[in-house]
Amino acid sequence: xxxxxxxxxxxxxxxxxxxxxxxxxxxxxxxxxxxxxxxxxxxxxxxxxxxxxxxxxxxxxxxxxxxxxxxxxxxxxxxxxxxxxxxxxxxxxxxxxxxxxxxxxxxxxxxxxxxxxxxxxxxxxxxxxxxxxxxxxxxxxxxxxxxxxxxxxxxxxxxxxxxxxxxxxxxxxxxxxxxxxxxxxxxxxxxxxxxxxxxxxxxxxxxxxxxxxxxxxxxxxxxxxxxxxxxx
Amino acid sequence: xxxxxxxxxxxxxxxxxxxxxxxxxxxxxxxxxxxxxxxxxxxxxxxxxxxxxxxxxxxxxxxxxxxxxxxxxxxxxxxxxxxxxxxxxxxxxxxxxxxxxxxxxxxxxxxxxxxxxxxxxxxxxxxxxxxxxxxxxxxxxxxxxxxxxxxxxxxxxxxxxxxxxxxxxxxxxxxxxxxxxxxxxxxxxxxxxxxxxxxxxxxxxxxxxxxxxxxxxxxxxxxxxxxxxxxxxxxxxxxxxxxxxxxxxxxxxxxxxxxxxxxxxxxxxxxxxxxxxxxxxxxxxxxxxxxxxxxxxxxxxxxxxxxxxxxxxxxxxxxxxxxxxxxxxxxxxxxxxxxxxxxxxxxxxxxxxxxxxxxxxxxxxxxxx
Numbered sequence: 001x002x003x004x005x006x007x008x009x010x011x012x013x014x015x016x017x018x019x020x021x022x023x024x025x026x027x028x029x030x031x032x033x034x035x036x037x038x039x040x041x042x043x044x045x046x047x048x049x050x051x052x053x054x055x056x057x058x059x060x061x062x063x064x065x066x067x068x069x070x071x072x073x074x075x076x077x078x079x080x081x082x083x084x085x086x087x088x089x090x091x092x093x094x095x096x097x098x099x100x101x102x103x104x105x106x107x108x109x110x111x112x113x114x115x116x117x118x119x120x121x122x123x124x125x126x127x128x129x130x131x132x133x134x135x136x137x138x139x140x141x142x143x144x145x146x147x148x149x150x151x152x153x154x155x156x157x158x159x160x161x162x163x164x165x166x167x168x169x170x171x172x173x174x175x176x177x178x179x180x181x182x183x184x185x186x187x188x189x190x191x192x193x194x195x196x197x198x199x200x201x202x203x204x205x206x207x208x209x210x211x212x213x214x215x216x217x218x219x220x221x222x223x224x225x226x227x228x229x230x231x232x
Numbered sequence: 233x234x235x236x237x238x239x240x241x242x243x244x245x246x247x248x249x250x251x252x253x254x255x256x257x258x259x260x261x262x263x264x265x266x267x268x269x270x271x272x273x274x275x276x277x278x279x280x281x282x283x284x285x286x287x288x289x290x291x292x293x294x295x296x297x298x299x300x301x302x303x304x305x306x307x308x309x310x311x312x313x314x315x316x317x318x319x320x321x322x323x324x325x326x327x328x329x330x331x332x333x334x335x336x337x338x339x340x341x342x343x344x345x346x347x348x349x350x351x352x353x354x355x356x357x358x359x360x361x362x363x364x365x366x367x368x369x370x371x372x373x374x375x376x377x378x379x380x381x382x383x384x385x386x387x388x389x390x391x392x393x394x395x396x397x398x399x400x401x402x403x404x405x406x407x408x409x410x411x412x413x414x415x416x417x418x419x420x421x422x423x424x425x426x427x428x429x430x431x432x433x434x435x436x437x438x439x440x441x442x443x444x445x446x447x448x449x450x451x452x453x454x455x456x457x458x459x460x461x462x463x464x465x466x467x468x469x470x471x472x473x474x475x476x477x478x479x480x481x482x483x484x485x486x487x488x489x490x491x492x493x494x495x496x497x498x499x500x501x502x503x504x505x506x507x508x509x510x511x512x513x514x515x516x517x518x519x520x521x522x523x524x525x526x527x528x529x530x531x532x533x534x535x536x537x538x539x540x541x542x543x544x545x546x547x548x549x550x551x552x553x554x555x556x557x558x559x560x561x562x563x564x565x566x567x568x569x570x571x572x573x574x575x576x577x578x579x580x581x582x583x584x585x586x587x588x589x590x591x592x593x594x595x596x597x598x599x600x601x
Contacts, residue, residue: 086429088487106425196448196481196596203450214456214473214512221457224445224487 006120007031009050011041011067012082013060017105021054021082024109030116038062045071052120057083057094065097072098076126078119082107088224092178095225101175102225118174118231135170137230140209140218142170151209161186162205165198166229169219174231176222202227260302264310267294272317284322288339291318295343299350311347315340375544383427383556387420394420430556433491434543437565444485444569448596451479451514451521454486458493459512465498468506474513480592482521484570492566492574495559496525496586502555504529504583522589531578540576563588 012018013036025032035041038059057064081094084105091102100119135142139152149156168185179195206213220228271294275287291314299307323331394413500510508528539545541564544557567574572590
């Protein structure tokens with residue numbers, strides 16, 4: 001699956017946008033397949049087994065969310081949404097349906113490629129079953145087996161919940177993790193409607209990891225959606 | 233976009249009026265009858281002390297009230313019903329519709345005339361205020377169109393120009409020239425995107441269909457998220473944050489408050505020189521959480537403090553700095569939706585300061601995890 005030139009399935013009904021995406025992917029060492037409708041996307045996801053699906057949400061026959069749900073029933077292929085819908089509720093819906101990341105149109109190709117690479121890297125780590133036991137980003141180092149967290153060379157003591165939040169974010173480093181998902185991972189299903197719990201603990205985590213919590217470098221907020229831990 | 237805006241406005245007006253016209257008319261007639269009933273009850277009591285002619289004054293009052301609120305026909309009906317009720321209950325011979333004294337005929341005519349005159353005058357006043365409203369909307373639409381044609385056509389012209397020049401003169405252009413044109417293309421497209429986004433945001437907020445998604449947010453997180461969003465525009469500035477210890481959490485729509493802060497911070501970055509300091513601070517003053525964005529730029533001419541927040545107002549309309557002229561009015565709308573205040577002032581030591589404040593609310597209960 002993880003050949004040198006990954007295959008990306010472009011799901012997009014607008015021919016001009018498909019052309020831009022084709023050129024962008026090809027000139028950056030990726031192969032592509034194309035689908036202009038949700039039906040075509042679902043078929044091609046099965047027949048071509050892409051390494052990544054880049055999906056628009058507004059499709060002529062069905063909503064892109066359906067494509068995500070259908071695909072998630074049988075596949076863990078990374079799905080990155082590329083949509084003009086910029087409302088936070090749309091992002092949350094797509095992410096909770098199983099998308100790995102979300103990029104809004106208009107986008108810069110640099111940003112899009114960075115997100116695609118993160119998604120591909122996560123997938124390859126997952127399939128290689130070689131989840132690294134050490135996470136490192138800038139001056140933050142987390143030894144997952146020893147449960148040891150250091151920042152700028154100094155040990156940091158986290159509460160159990162703070163540690164669970166941090167490891168949930170590490171699992172998807174570089175990608176946004178929704179409030180619902182973090183709440184579920186740290187507290188279980190009972191507290192998923194209490195996002196302020198999450199915010200208070202994230203604030204605590206920031207005070208321990210960031211030099212200036214009001215100008216965070218590691219734990220970035222996607223207001224209305226969730227949090228993103230930087231991955232390098 | 234202009235179409236979209238006028239459409240949303242028209243449709244929001246229609247849903248307010250057309251749908252309920254029938255119901256409102258029926259309400260008007262019922263209200264008129266109710267008023268007559270009340271006047272009759274009041275007169276029943278008053279008739280113990282007062283002569284019948286004086287009781288007509290009470291009906292007159294009722295007719296005036298109805299005429300002020302409703303159209304001509306409910307008022308005329310009110311006047312007519314008043315005449316009948318007055319005649320039936322109070323004019324001798326009581327409990328008949330006969331009247332022996334012709335002076336009561338004058339009373340009846342006066343009641344009808346007053347109803348007609350007052351309702352006409354009130355209707356005229358109402359339609360005059362509607363006309364002012366229409367005129368205001370018209371003015372807004374014109375400035376919208378003027379702004380649109382400037383803010384969208386300028387970047388569009390630059391985009392079309394650079395793109396066609398690249399297409400037609402590909403081999404005649406030097407590498408740096410080509411690069412410069414591509415850079416311009418991208419920047420201008422970006423600028424258009426900002427204008428369109430602001431316009432859509434303003435339209436959405438103006439249409440009044442945005443329900444606040446209020447949740448509890450630490451101030452620290454809101455400011456941090458806004459600064460993160462502004463990383464690119466702030467890349468040439470120095471940034472400092474100053475937050476009071478133990479600020480209460482805010483019960484707000486985080487996405488909108490972040491938008492408000494982003495607009496203020498981006499403005500500060502846009503209108504001040506590279507290398508200058510931008511300070512974002514938050515404090516608790518007299519039960520209010522006060523957030524402010526200060527800069528070391530030129531400030532603004534005194535006297536425009538209020539107008540800064542008006543739609544399409546720009547201190548320097550021909551300014552090269554790209555903008556939609558909507559950023560601060562979006563801020564004011566968001567602040568008002570939250571029951572907050574926003575104001576601008578020139579700092580005594582130079583530079584501008586924008587201050588946004590919200591009432592601190594009692595904090596949510598936290599169970600131990």
